[in-house]
């Protein structure tokens with residue numbers, strides 16, 4: 001899958017999760033949008049549920065079996081889940097490794 | 099999405115797992131089973147995967163095929179289990195590791211993947227397998243009992259983590275039942291063990307099925323994080 005396909009998938013999945021965003025969906029959604037932390041879209045349970053769903057979508061569309069929250073992602077100094085851009089980069093890297 | 103209720107049973111090739119598969123099929127479920135070796139069971143509503151429950155990639159492939167096929171999962175029975183019955187002084191570490199991988203990691207992995215699918219459908223039931231060896235603190239079964247104590251702990255914590263998705267997580271703790279699992283245990287040891295039960299007899303498949311059925315009933319939606327032991331052991 002190309003990076004722009006992954007970005008679209010992340011954005012589509014975020015649309016489905018609008019009801020789980022404590023402050024509601026933002027007016028604009030771009031690559032710099034924070035997923036969690038100060039000003040982020042989700043609280044921790046929201047992020048977990050979103051990532052689990054996204055993993056299924058990616059694996060279905062790319063016909064892959066990647067794990068989104070793997071050991072490296074969880075222990076990385078800078079979390080790949082902090083923004084839409086870092087999440088898309090993370091997904092692209094895992095798919096390339098497959 | 100299929101209209102038929104769908105269950106996943108691990109360790110489905112023989113013993114209690116095989117019996118549970120047949121019971122669910124007879125009750126109208128579609129069942130997916132897995133075990134390391136091929137199954138001889140042939141049924142229109144049964145699909146068998148040759149997968150070790152501790153293999154993450156195999157689990158992901160298996161759940162993906164359920165998602166793409168039936169598109170739903172209503173119940174997961176984490177039945178696959180192995181025992182390593184030996185005095186601790188005579189238990190090699192690779193035996194301990196095998197027991198923990200199958201019983202603990204297998205239960206964790208399949209619960210995690212099942213919950214992802216179940217939450218899409220608005221809920222589901224997970225039934226884990228413990229044993230009376232946990233409350234009885236049975237000597238000669240240190241690794242096995244410890245692995246099942248971990249399964250009980252998983253049952254309670256996952257019940258909380260998955261509760262908001264409408265998923266219940268419970269466990270059944272059978273007494274000895276005449277399967278290959280206990281075939282190597284000397285008869286006098288089994289007799290001694292049975293004598294410590296309130297109801298001193300071997301368990302039957304039907305005793306297990308009854309508890310599993312209870313956890314799966316729609317009316318049991320408010321029962322979660324529980325371990326039910328057979329034979330009056332507590």
Ligand SMILES: NC(=O)c1ccc[n+]([C@@H]2O[C@H](COP(=O)([O-])OP(=O)(O)OC[C@H]3O[C@@H](n4cnc5c(N)ncnc54)[C@H](OP(=O)(O)O)[C@@H]3O)[C@@H](O)[C@H]2O)c1
Nearest residue numbers: 109111112113114133134135150151179229274275277279
């Ligand atoms: N029988 C008892 O007295 C008793 C008492 C208390 C609790 N239990 C629990 O009940 C459950 C079922 O036991 P059982 O008596 O039916 O045992 P069993 O007759 O030995 O059957 C075990 C089943 O698990 C499968 N299995 C084993 N390791 C596996 C792995 N790594 N991945 C996938 N499948 C695996 C086996 O098939 P393959 O060989 O094809 O993999 C088989 O189908 C276990 O969790 C056990 O701890 C049994």
